[in-house]
Amino acid sequence: MGGPNLEVFKFGFYIMFPIGIMYYFGTNLDSKFSVDGFWPSKEQSNKIPTEPEDIRAELERLRRRRLERRATRLAEETRSQQDMAGDGA
Structure with missing residues (x-):
């Protein structure tokens, strides 16, 4: 139907899409997803x-x-x- 070029494109897409997602979400995590004051400081935490x-x-x-x-x-x-x-x- 689509020919070999379509199959190569689909294969490349199936391989590169998860890699691209992992690269986007896996780099610079501190700057992208950081929330200041999310974790309590040592003074605020419970002391057993x-x-x-x-x-x-x-x-x-x-x-x-x-x-x-x-x-x-x-x-x-x-x-x-x-x-x-x-x-x-």
Whole structure:
């Protein structure tokens, strides 16, 4: 149908298209696809405690935080129940 020239063109296209795409996306990645501030700095990242006393202190901090949130949630629930009881009467 198309002849040998068409077959050579198709073969060249099938080979060169993926190579061209890989070349375009594979070179100068820092300048093409960089986003400033995407990754957190070392100061912003989480620091995992390794010493036993640091671990205990971190667990205590998390426990206090959890209890504070629980107390706040319970206070809001009782306040909303009182509001609902007051509105219904």
